[in-house]
Amino acid sequence: MKIGELAKRTGMAASAIRFYESRGLLKVASRQANGYRDYPPEAVAVLTIISDAQQAGFSLDEIKQLLPADVSSWQHDALIATLQRKVADIETLQVRLTQNKAHIQSLIQLIESKPEDMDCKLNAARVIASMGITIDK
CATH class of the missing domain: 1.20.5 (Single alpha-helices involved in coiled-coils or other helix-helix interfaces)
Structure with a gap:
């Protein structure tokens, strides 16, 4: 899915999504032939976890340590x-x-x-x- 759709599904700004990606919290999206980012469906879950964890008081560094490389392997x-x-x-x-x-x-x-x-x-x-x-x- 493109970043706009991901932003809409999560309620996050595209800039926030790119920020989380640059910090290593969200896997780097693959690029389509036209250069657009292509996010997998599980990116919605990862971004929701990041948002919920921040609201619970976790720092981005704590969240990064907590998130597994694959969301299904906690x-x-x-x-x-x-x-x-x-x-x-x-x-x-x-x-x-x-x-x-x-x-x-x-x-x-x-x-x-x-x-x-x-x-x-x-x-x-x-x-x-x-x-x-x-x-x-």
């Missing part, structure tokens, strides 16, 4: 191990994001608890002091 144990590592990375990130969110929410609460008669400059000093930060003048 290394089961290596694939499972890689996916489990990514799940662990995501869980670690979730913990860190939850902590960051709680910290920011407490900071918002602290800032918003400004006494009515306090101006912003004094409130900023109050917030900074409550965080244990000292500012040398």
Whole structure:
């Protein structure tokens, strides 16, 4: 299939397809006599896997290591191990994001608890002091 049809089937721009091909994620397409690229039907599956993997947080280098030369020959144990590592990375990130969110929410609460008669400059000093930060003048 030509690159235009592949782009239509995958929802990707032709430039993205050429990029993935140049990075070695997608097999180099054969060329027709007129010079047009001719992609095999499995290119749709490969590009879908690449897109899904990127959305799941895999880098292009990780995806390249993960993709077998032939899509039908996945290394089961290596694939499972890689996916489990990514799940662990995501869980670690979730913990860190939850902590960051709680910290920011407490900071918002602290800032918003400004006494009515306090101006912003004094409130900023109050917030900074409550965080244990000292500012040398």
